[in-house]
Amino acid sequence: MTALTDTPTWQTLASLAEDVKQQHMRDWFASDTSRASKYQQTACGIELDFSKNLITDDVLKALFALADESQVSQKRDAMFKGDIINHTEKRAVLHTALRNFSGEPVYVDGQDVMPEVLACQDKIKNFVASIHSGERKGYTGKALKQIVSIGIGGSFLGPKIMSEALKPYWFDGVKVHFVANVDGCHIQDVLASLDHEETLVVMSSKSFTTQETLQNTLTAKDWFLNAGGTQQDIAKHFIAVSSNIKAATDFGMAEDNIFPMWDWVGGRYSLWSAIGLPIALTLGYDNYRQLLEGAFEMDEHFKAAPAEQNLPMLTALLGVWYINFFGAQSHVLLPYYHYLRGFPAYVQQLDMESNGKNISGDTTAVDYATGPIIWGSEGTNGQHSFHQLIHQGTLLIPADFMLPLNVPKQDNTHHAMLASNCFGQTQALMQGKTFDECYADLEGKGLDEAERVKLATHKTMPGNKPSNTLLFEQMDPKTLGSLVAMYEHKVFVQGAIWGVNSFDQWGVELGKELGNQVLDKIVNTDAALSFDSSTNALIARFRQANS
Numbered sequence: 001m002t003a004l005t006d007t008p009t010w011q012t013l014a015s016l017a018e019d020v021k022q023q024h025m026r027d028w029f030a031s032d033t034s035r036a037s038k039y040q041q042t043a044c045g046i047e048l049d050f051s052k053n054l055i056t057d058d059v060l061k062a063l064f065a066l067a068d069e070s071q072v073s074q075k076r077d078a079m080f081k082g083d084i085i086n087h088t089e090k091r092a093v094l095h096t097a098l099r100n101f102s103g104e105p106v107y108v109d110g111q112d113v114m115p116e117v118l119a120c121q122d123k124i125k126n127f128v129a130s131i132h133s134g135e136r137k138g139y140t141g142k143a144l145k146q147i148v149s150i151g152i153g154g155s156f157l158g159p160k161i162m163s164e165a166l167k168p169y170w171f172d173g174v175k176v177h178f179v180a181n182v183d184g185c186h187i188q189d190v191l192a193s194l195d196h197e198e199t200l201v202v203m204s205s206k207s208f209t210t211q212e213t214l215q216n217t218l219t220a221k222d223w224f225l226n227a228g229g230t231q232q233d234i235a236k237h238f239i240a241v242s243s244n245i246k247a248a249t250d251f252g253m254a255e256d257n258i259f260p261m262w263d264w265v266g267g268r269y270s271l272w273s274a275i276g277l278p279i280a281l282t283l284g285y286d287n288y289r290q291l292l293e294g295a296f297e298m299d300e301h302f303k304a305a306p307a308e309q310n311l312p313m314l315t316a317l318l319g320v321w322y323i324n325f326f327g328a329q330s331h332v333l334l335p336y337y338h339y340l341r342g343f344p345a346y347v348q349q350l351d352m353e354s355n356g357k358n359i360s361g362d363t364t365a366v367d368y369a370t371g372p373i374i375w376g377s378e379g380t381n382g383q384h385s386f387h388q389l390i391h392q393g394t395l396l397i398p399a400d401f402m403l404p405l406n407v408p409k410q411d412n413t414h415h416a417m418l419a420s421n422c423f424g425q426t427q428a429l430m431q432g433k434t435f436d437e438c439y440a441d442l443e444g445k446g447l448d449e450a451e452r453v454k455l456a457t458h459k460t461m462p463g464n465k466p467s468n469t470l471l472f473e474q475m476d477p478k479t480l481g482s483l484v485a486m487y488e489h490k491v492f493v494q495g496a497i498w499g500v501n502s503f504d505q506w507g508v509e510l511g512k513e514l515g516n517q518v519l520d521k522i523v524n525t526d527a528a529l530s531f532d533s534s535t536n537a538l539i540a541r542f543r544q545a546n547s
């Protein structure tokens with residue numbers, strides 16, 4: 001047993017879970033009409049209904065004790081203060097400084113980083129204005145109307161998904177295209193429709209060493225040069241966001257056109273930095289600023305609200321409850337809003353890259369589950385496919401349903417149907433349908449007794465499946481900022497309880513390293529193959545097919 005699983009609180013939770021497994025949420029709702037109002041909290045434009053969870057007051061009390069004993073608040077304060085909490089990379093974790101509008105300084109190694117952060121925000125503001133006004137032009141004097149944003153991981157998901165989510169707020173007149181994958185099909189398709197004279201490439205890479213991003217930028221550069229641009233014109237059409245200024249200037253970018261990044265901002269938390277420039281280009285600076293302000297508001301809520309009202313804390317603890325005491329291995333995100341369809345993929349990187357870890361503290365192997373598989377897609381589409389497994393499968397899959405109450409420029413009939421499906425699903429998951437109800441429904445359907453019993457058995461829905469429902473007045477930039485920050489802090493709280501380092505990603509780094517070693521053998525076709533026999537055979541087959 002580890003220190004965590006050995007605690008009386010952990011043991012209490014384990015025994016409460018056994019107790020709760022014998023009960024049914026539909027009975028709780030029937031016996032307590034105030035359950036919905038009791039288990040709901042609102043903050044930063046997010047209304048969280050968590051009443052359809054397998055919880056009682058005793059469970060919540062024990063979960064809050066677990067958070068207390070795991071020193072979540074102390075760890076949270078250490079993060080906001082700039083302590084070196086990413087202990088394997090010896091870095092502070094300060095994405096919160098990028099949206100700090102308190103006027104207070106934030107120190108890294110004794111130096112206030114806020115002047116640099118604010119200067120960067122000004123630079124973004126001026127740059128966006130110069131593009132939107134058409135004042136900044138390409139080498140032939142044309143306005144830069146097509147933006148190609150190249151980056152991967154956090155340098156792609158945040159900018160793309162947040163831009164997509166805010167489509168009703170887009171600035172008319174520029175179009176931002178996103179490219180991430182090294183698969184050449186993508187960049188080829190994007191560039192094929194563009195006029196190089198009016199194209200601006202934004203290369204987003206904190207390290208400026210990521211294979212996919214470098215290669216895609218080189219391909220874009222070749223395309224630009226082949227279309228008539230010269231090496232000198234590169235500075236007008238290529239800009240970078242990076243902490244590696246030297247590599248960017250070596251590439252041909254003007255130093256003035258490089259937006260800074262800092263090693264105290266993790267890739268998956270970087271949309272708040274200049275990595276968010278494509279968002280600002282898509283929406284205009286004021287809307288982009290609202291996004292940051294929403295995140296700041298959630299930061300303040302996370303720091304100040306008591307655990308019982310604290311959205312990141314509540315959602316995190318509910319997750320721990322299912323992962324560690326009910327064996328849940330995944331968590332599904334279901335945005336009932338087409339523009340938010342990419343959100344599950346965003347949280348997938350945020351959560352799985354952060355808490356996909358098995359060492360707690362310095363060197364202790366965990367003996368409990370940590371980060372879950374995050375997945376999901378937009379409603380109602382999923383209802384006609386994977387929801388079946390959530391309703392009647394053998395796995396317990398807690399769900400977060402999300403719905404904006406108002407949507408711009410849409411026929412109300414569609415929105416009412418969307419909402420009814422969202423609420424209907426949470427209801428069905430919670431209450432299920434008993435054998436007796438199914439049996440009664442089959443009355444007069446011309447079935448003999450054996451058929452009626454058989455069909456009723458198959459139609460029986462266990463229910464008791466947990467879900468949160470998150471409602472928003474509307475999905476505007478500020479609310480989206482708060483929502484993203486809520487999930488960031490949720491992940492933080494869970495990492496703090498499990499004692500893992502949520503801010504490194506050694507597994508991903510190994511993949512990058514091995515990929516490069518293999519590439520070397522693929523490109524140097526005469527090189528001897530010294531990997532395992534399977535990898536050797538795959539490389540040999542590839543070489544043969546491409547010879």
Ligand SMILES: O=P(O)(O)OC[C@H]1O[C@](O)(CO)[C@@H](O)[C@@H]1O
Nearest residue numbers: 153154155205206207210267508
């Ligand atoms: O911005 P960079 O340095 O190109 O890194 C891209 C991504 O690579 C990762 O390190 C791992 O994929 C992410 O965390 C990061 O967002």
